[in-house]
Amino acid sequence: MNKTPLYNRHVALGARIIDFGGWAMPVQYTNVIEEHLTTRSAAGLFDICHMGEIDVRGEGAFDFLQHVLSRNIDGQQIGQMKLSVLANEEGGIMDDLTVYLLDENHYRLVTNATTKDKDYAWLLKVKEQKGFSQIEITDETDGIGKLDLQGPRSEDILQQIVPANLHQMKYYHFIQTKVLNIPAVVSRSGYTGEDGFEIYAPHDRIGEIWDRLLQAGVDYGLKPIGLGARDTLRLESGMMLYGNDMDETVTPYEVVYGWIVNLGKDFVGRDALDKQFSEGVKRKLVGFTMWERGIARHGYKVFKDGKEVGIVTSGTHSPTLEKAIGLAFVPVELSKPGTTFDIQIRNHFTAAQVVSMPFYKKEKQYVFFNTFI
Amino acid sequence: MSKVNPTDRRYTREHEWVIDNGDETATIGITDHAQELLTDIVFVELPEIGRQVKQLEAVAVVESVKSVSDVYSPVTGEVIEANQKLEQSPELINQDPYGKGWIAKLKMEHPEELQTLLDASGYEAFIATEQH
Numbered sequence: 001m002n003k004t005p006l007y008n009r010h011v012a013l014g015a016r017i018i019d020f021g022g023w024a025m026p027v028q029y030t031n032v033i034e035e036h037l038t039t040r041s042a043a044g045l046f047d048i049c050h051m052g053e054i055d056v057r058g059e060g061a062f063d064f065l066q067h068v069l070s071r072n073i074d075g076q077q078i079g080q081m082k083l084s085v086l087a088n089e090e091g092g093i094m095d096d097l098t099v100y101l102l103d104e105n106h107y108r109l110v111t112n113a114t115t116k117d118k119d120y121a122w123l124l125k126v127k128e129q130k131g132f133s134q135i136e137i138t139d140e141t142d143g144i145g146k147l148d149l150q151g152p153r154s155e156d157i158l159q160q161i162v163p164a165n166l167h168q169m170k171y172y173h174f175i176q177t178k179v180l181n182i183p184a185v186v187s188r189s190g191y192t193g194e195d196g197f198e199i200y201a202p203h204d205r206i207g208e209i210w211d212r213l214l215q216a217g218v219d220y221g222l223k224p225i226g227l228g229a230r231d232t233l234r235l236e237s238g239m240m241l242y243g244n245d246m247d248e249t250v251t252p253y254e255v256v257y258g259w260i261v262n263l264g265k266d267f268v269g270r271d272a273l274d275k276q277f278s279e280g281v282k283r284k285l286v287g288f289t290m291w292e293r294g295i296a297r298h299g300y301k302v303f304k305d306g307k308e309v310g311i312v313t314s315g316t317h318s319p320t321l322e323k324a325i326g327l328a329f330v331p332v333e334l335s336k337p338g339t340t341f342d343i344q345i346r347n348h349f350t351a352a353q354v355v356s357m358p359f360y361k362k363e364k365q366y367v368f369f370n371t372f373i
Numbered sequence: 374m375s376k377v378n379p380t381d382r383r384y385t386r387e388h389e390w391v392i393d394n395g396d397e398t399a400t401i402g403i404t405d406h407a408q409e410l411l412t413d414i415v416f417v418e419l420p421e422i423g424r425q426v427k428q429l430e431a432v433a434v435v436e437s438v439k440s441v442s443d444v445y446s447p448v449t450g451e452v453i454e455a456n457q458k459l460e461q462s463p464e465l466i467n468q469d470p471y472g473k474g475w476i477a478k479l480k481m482e483h484p485e486e487l488q489t490l491l492d493a494s495g496y497e498a499f500i501a502t503e504q505h
Contacts, residue, residue: 031412032438228439293416293460295436317415317438346418346434 004049005145005207013224020227021114021243023050028226035229036319039192040362042221043151045213046230048198049206052116053144054109054123058135061105068126069099070252070269072262076101081172081187084260085252086119087269091276092248095119096240096257100174100185108140108185110198112242116141126268145206149213150196150233152362153220158197160216161209162186166197174198179209191230193237194362232316235325238287238358244298245285245313245327251276254329255285256357284335285313287359288343288352290324293317296343296352302328303342303349309334312343318359325359326352378404379471383447383487384496385429390471391447393487394478399448402475403435403466406500411437414463419455420477426450428486433476435466448486450479 001024010017015026026047028035038044056065065073071084078101086095095115100108111119120139127137149158155166164177166188174187182205190196201209214222231241240246240255252261253276263274290296295315302310315326334341337356342349378384382392388407391399408414418434426432431443432452455477459465466474481487491499 027439028412033413033415232438293463294418295416295438295441297441317436319438 002050004047005203006047006049006210009207009210010047010224015224015226018227020050023113025050026224026226028228029224032226032228032232033319035223035225036232038221038223039151039194039225039229039233040320041152042223043149043153043157043196043217044192044223044225044229045210045217046148046150046225047210048146048148049144049203050113051141051146052109052111052113052119053140053146053200054111054116054120055102055138055140056107056109056123056135057138058105060132060134061107064127064130064132064135065099065107066265066267067130068123068268070257070261070267070273071099072265073099073101074265078103079173079175081174081189082260083172085257086122087252087267087273088122088248089269089272090248091251091269091272093242093246093250093252093255093257094122094248096242096246098189100187102176102185110146114243143203144200145203145209147199147201147206147210147213148190148192148196149199149222150190150192150225151194151222153217153222154194154196157213157217157220157222158186158199161212180212182209184209191239192233193239193358193360194233231314232319235314235316235327236318236320236358236360240285240327241314250285251281253277253281254283281332283310283329284332285327285329286335286354287357288326288328288341289321289355289359290326290343290350290352292350293324294345294350295324296326296328296345296350301344302330302352303344304330304334309341320360324352328352330354378406378493378496380493382471383490383492384499385445385447385490386499387429387445389445389447391487391490393481393484397481397484398453398478399450399481399484399487400475400478401432401444401447402470403444404496405470407442408467408470408474411435411440411442412467413437413439414466417459417463417466417476419457419459420452422452422455424452426452426479428483428489435463444476446477446479447490448479448481449483450481452477453480454478 184201310330432446433444
């Protein structure tokens with residue numbers, strides 16, 4: 001299994017380690033619910049070194065990315081990041097990733113851990129086929145470490161070791177700065193539904209930042225958080241997990257990614273998506289809650305009037321709402337909030353209701369949150 | 374650290390405990406070690422009263438945020454009571470696995486089955502081998 005530079009720290013902290021897509025990662029340090037609530041109320045620190053970073057550089061980098069990404073990145077400024085889909089020819093989602101414009105003709109794609117190798121091979125193939133000979137595509141993953149600092153106290157904690165004024169940073173923007181004198185990229189973004197930061201620094205220095213942040217965060221209630229709570233936090237906030245809620249058989253219009261598809265430009269998968277857009281989708285990923293306790297898990301079947309009609313892709317017990325929540329694919333006619341269906345849990349059926357997303361929204365939005373990501 | 378496993382009861386290799394109530398009935402639950410492994414129990418699916426179960430047949434289900442686990446009955450018998458408090462407070466299993474976190478009571482069909490199970494020290498030795 002691959003280990004992040006923080007592996008020994010996790011073991012020393014008493015974390016339970018699991019295999020996550022070939023990476024030995026901490027699933028929890030104490031327990032999932034406690035770590036979840038800590039992130040919502042104070043702050044949490046996550047080892048995300050397993051995620052992928054692929055750089056695209058050179059003359060034509062913009063044109064290349066316009067060709068492979070569903071999102072129109074025209075107008076993106078240096079210091080701005082964008083969420084996008086990487087689609088295949090059929091419009092299927094190969095990955096959902098963030099695009100950082102680091103410098104003129106220098107983009108960084110931050111990919112999921114499990115999709116990075118596939119993305120990289122795909123990008124090289126398209127570059128070759130379409131004759132983008134001027135650009136250079138490099139897999140930077142091994143050299144870059146990544147930490148997520150999430151939760152309402154994140155800014156107070158990080159500000160102690162970053163010279164730049166973090167309060168002025170807008171959501172989905174980043175700075176290239178120094179953290180503890182270590183060159184780093186810091187973006188205001190994350191995967192928990194809270195205010196927070198993603199911090200990228202050299203792989204061999206990331207441990208120093210981890211240690212210092214945990215120290216700086218003591219008075220603010222900062223705790224290290226495992227992948228277990230990362231999953232419940234993202235799900236409560238209505239965010240999807242690649243490989244669970246979507247894969248290459250799913251298109252952006254079937255999930256909530258229609259807004260990051262721009263049919264007005266030419267890109268890989270555009271024609272298939274254009275066709276689907278005009279015909280309308282047949283199924284839709286929806287959020288649901290259940291009245292009874294219990295957990296509807298990935299792969300459980302959805303029934304309506306005794307007929308199997310869909311499948312659960314994610315499900316958990318929401319620590320904030322204290323009830324069962326989840327995501328499921330259902331026929332589009334059953335996707336309206338308020339619609340009910342049944343989920344088979346082992347040998348019985350439990351009623352569930354479609355609700356509008358997200359399940360959880362933080363009470364006080366960050367002041368710059370209205371900047372469209 | 375695990376609490377001491379009480380010596381007044383027997384244990385399975387599947388991490389359940391059973392205590393003989395002295396009236397041909399037995400109370401069952403999961404061990405402290407099991408609740409530690411599960412952590413965060415958020416749901417318990419209790420057996421129906423009157424259900425007949427065989428020894429080591431799944432009788433209940435406990436779910437944590439991350440996982441689902443069957444609870445196997447340490448003995449053969451009929452379910453005569455289920456701990457309804459767990460429906461609202463499944464965390465009782467985490468807090469008090471050998472007391473308030475009991476799961477069900479059974480009328481034992483073959484009380485001699487108890488002899489086939491581990492005693493507290495045997496169970497502790499078993500956990501130790503499982504961890505290495």
